Amino acid sequence: MRLRQQVDSENSERHGTIQNMNLAALFFWQGGGIGGGFGGFLIPLGLMFGIMYFLVILPQQRQRKKVQEMLAAVKNGDKVITTAGIYGTINGMDGDTVILKIADNVKIRIARAAIAQVEASDDAK
Numbered sequence: 001m002r003l004r005q006q007v008d009s010e011n012s013e014r015h016g017t018i019q020n021m022n023l024a025a026l027f028f029w030q031g032g033g034i035g036g037g038f039g040g041f042l043i044p045l046g047l048m049f050g051i052m053y054f055l056v057i058l059p060q061q062r063q064r065k066k067v068q069e070m071l072a073a074v075k076n077g078d079k080v081i082t083t084a085g086i087y088g089t090i091n092g093m094d095g096d097t098v099i100l101k102i103a104d105n106v107k108i109r110i111a112r113a114a115i116a117q118v119e120a121s122d123d124a125k
Helices: 002-031 038-072
Strands: 078-084 087-094 097-105 106-111 115-119
Touching: 038 115
Parallel strands: none
Antiparallel strands: 078 087, 078 115, 087 097, 097 106
16 A cells, blocks of 8 residues: 555656646747747847948938038038029028029028038139
């Protein structure tokens, strides 16, 4: 009888260990492995954000900085092209607006931000 109790005790311990292993395997499988679960979602998300930063956001910031420097360096006599495609020469500046001479006796006032490109100044020639 004592031997039977000892065998039953060992079987129940083995059975409990097997149940614990099955439970651990179930959690491992549901979690998606070692990097699974919430971490398995965050890693690809972080990689996508990093790629988007280097491919989209960083070049856009550099371009914006270049445009701001160009607009800050604009001076009287510069030949410019506006975003509307109007060619002219800067005749005067007043804060955020620019007086653009587009023909003899024809001057228009435009926003400084409407300047798309500076061609060359008369001083540079």
